[in-house]
Amino acid sequence: MALEHAILVSLDERPGTGYELARRFDKSIGFFWAATHQQIYRTLKRMDDLGWVTAEEVAQDGRPDKKVYRVSPQGRQELQRWLEEAGEPATIRHDLSVKIRGASLGDPGKVADEVARHRGRHAERLDVYRAIEKKDFPDPSALHGRRLHQYLVLRGGIKAEEALLEWCDEVLVAMREDDRR
Amino acid sequence: MALEHAILVSLDERPGTGYELARRFDKSIGFFWAATHQQIYRTLKRMDDLGWVTAEEVAQDGRPDKKVYRVSPQGRQELQRWLEEAGEPATIRHDLSVKIRGASLGDPGKVADEVARHRGRHAERLDVYRAIEKKDFPDPSALHGRRLHQYLVLRGGIKAEEALLEWCDEVLVAMREDDRR
DNA sequence: GGCTGCTGTGCAACTAGTTGCATACTCCGA
DNA sequence: TCGGAGTATGCAACTAGTTGCACAGCAGCC
Numbered sequence: 001m002a003l004e005h006a007i008l009v010s011l012d013e014r015p016g017t018g019y020e021l022a023r024r025f026d027k028s029i030g031f032f033w034a035a036t037h038q039q040i041y042r043t044l045k046r047m048d049d050l051g052w053v054t055a056e057e058v059a060q061d062g063r064p065d066k067k068v069y070r071v072s073p074q075g076r077q078e079l080q081r082w083l084e085e086a087g088e089p090a091t092i093r094h095d096l097s098v099k100i101r102g103a104s105l106g107d108p109g110k111v112a113d114e115v116a117r118h119r120g121r122h123a124e125r126l127d128v129y130r131a132i133e134k135k136d137f138p139d140p141s142a143l144h145g146r147r148l149h150q151y152l153v154l155r156g157g158i159k160a161e162e163a164l165l166e167w168c169d170e171v172l173v174a175m176r177e178d179d180r181r
Numbered sequence: 182m183a184l185e186h187a188i189l190v191s192l193d194e195r196p197g198t199g200y201e202l203a204r205r206f207d208k209s210i211g212f213f214w215a216a217t218h219q220q221i222y223r224t225l226k227r228m229d230d231l232g233w234v235t236a237e238e239v240a241q242d243g244r245p246d247k248k249v250y251r252v253s254p255q256g257r258q259e260l261q262r263w264l265e266e267a268g269e270p271a272t273i274r275h276d277l278s279v280k281i282r283g284a285s286l287g288d289p290g291k292v293a294d295e296v297a298r299h300r301g302r303h304a305e306r307l308d309v310y311r312a313i314e315k316k317d318f319p320d321p322s323a324l325h326g327r328r329l330h331q332y333l334v335l336r337g338g339i340k341a342e343e344a345l346l347e348w349c350d351e352v353l354v355a356m357r358e359d360d361r362r
Numbered sequence: 363g364g365c366t367g368c369t370g371t372g373c374a375a376c377t378a379g380t381t382g383c384a385t386a387c388t389c390c391g392a
Numbered sequence: 393t394c395g396g397a398g399t400a401t402g403c404a405a406c407t408a409g410t411t412g413c414a415c416a417g418c419a420g421c422c
Contacts, residue, residue: 002276003408009283019370033279034272039409041372064370064417076286083287087276087295089302089345091215093379095183095268097334098214102190104327105257106264114268121270146285148359153278156348163344164270167337178329184378200400220379222402245387245400274409 003043004052006033008071008079011053013146015070018044031129031157044069052078100171112175119168126161129154184224185233187214189252189260192234194327196251199225212310212338225250233259281352293356300349307342310335 010016010024021044022037024030035043047053052075056068071079096118103111137143137151191197191205202225203218205211216224228234233256237249252260277299284292318324318332 001408002274002279005283006279009279009286012283012286017370018372022370029282030272032273032275032282034274034409036410037370038372038374038411042408045372060369060417062418063368066370079283080287083280083283083295084291086298087280089299089306090274090276091211091379092213093183093215093271094213094337095271097337098183098187098190099264099268100330100337101210101213101334102186102193102260102264103330105190105193106261108326108330110265114264117267118270125270144359144362145289148355149281149284149289152352152355153282155351156275156278156281159344159348159351160341163340167340170336170340171333174329174333178325181325182378198400199402203400215379217380218400219381219402219404223378226402241387241399243388244398247400272409 002033003035003039004047005079005082006035007040007043007047008052008075011069012071012076012079015068017066017068019066021069032153047075050078051075103175108175109179112172112179115168115171115175119165119172122161122164122168126158126165129158129161133158183214184216184220185228186260186263187216188221188224188228189233189256192250193252193257193260196249198247198249200247202250213334228256231259232256284356289356290360293353293360296349296352296356300346300353303342303345303349307339307346310339310342314339 006025006029007021010021010029016024018037018041021040022035025033025035025040029035044053044055048055048069052072053069054072056070057065058068059065096115099111099114133151133154137147137154140148140151143151187206187210188202191202191210197205199218199222202221203216206214206216206221210216225234225236229236229250233253234250235253237251238246239249240246277296280292280295314332314335318328318335321329321332324332
């Protein structure tokens with residue numbers, strides 16, 4: 001149930017509308033927790049019912065009316081409860097690994113092409129992360145509190161993408177060589 | 182829809198019962214594609230309806246009767262189609278990253294404890310993978326085809342766990358120091 | 363006026379994952 | 393005989409993710 005908590009974290013930093021949240025989940029938060037606008041609205045409704053957020057109708061000029069959500073004291077409480085709750089790493093379901101595992105049941109060369117495509121995507125994403133790191137965190141040793149935490153999450157993304165890149169390279173080399181025998 | 186394909190890969194290697202598959206998904210395949218027995222039976226039923234597998238009732242001595250599933254020619258075809266289909270890396274939903282991102286809204290020390298717990302789990306898993314690597318693949322350069330593919334999937338697991346360990350260490354060091362100021 | 367794009371809010375249908383529950387057969391040990 | 397464990401097969405209810413669809417307000421442009 002971490003979407004609720006991801007929403008609480010985001011709203012606590014900055015109150016906003018469902019639409020804004022969807023935008024945030026398309027970008028920054030979306031790097032480590034993805035969510036669609038349909039999901040977000042559904043979840044906001046449930047959170048409102050639970051009293052974790054408050055909703056305020058706001059009329060706008062030149063734009064449609066909007067509903068601004070804020071974290072309630074109860075929501076803050078729930079977030080703190082969750083932060084202290086012991087969790088476990090999630091189980092893995094990795095498409096590409098299934099394809100590599102079954103490559104000999106099809107054309108291994110085609111699977112290698114797929115690995116190369118994924119590698120391209122991961123390389124792109126790593127570039128994005130590194131650009132953000134450089135632009136937003138030029139001096140990591142000067143970071144504290146929330147900014148430090150932000151940086152550390154980004155570091156996780158970078159490390160994950162680096163590992164995937166290395167793996168893809170290892171797979172490509174091995175499969176190309178195997179294909180040559 | 183990769184559970185169907187993971188099941189096809191597994192059954193193609195070795196026909197088996199729903200129960201056996203559940204055992205395999207608890208162990209070997211489960212490292213890169215997890216599935217419960219409820220899910221597996223539900224999915225097998227659907228695959229049977231689609232004609233991707235055939236089911237043969239087998240009476241046993243000293244055990245209950247069982248239903249052995251095999252990949253059908255259609256199933257083989259579907260698997261090959263899927264192997265050639267272009268896919269994309271899955272979107273990420275990483276609990277621990279949300280917790281780290283929101284650590285300052287609770288007790289960062291408690292979140293650091295959570296990171297340490299996760300680190301422990303990842304270290305355990307890395308040990309398991311390394312033991313398998315050593316025992317099952319003592320000479321990787323001698324591997325071909327299916328065995329090579331198996332090894333490469335394992336390598337992916339190892340690299341992922343290594344990256345997560347390094348990241349957890351980086352997070353723990355940074356948060357402990359931040360906590361000291 | 364109509365279309366497009368941006369802002370803004372949803373409902374609906376379906377699938378996949380999770381958890382609980384259940385039944386049956388067989389063997390073995392207390 | 394009964395209970396527990398292992399083998400074997402499911403159904404059910406609920407939640408979370410995915411995709412499609414829809415409507416509304418407003419501004420700008422052809």
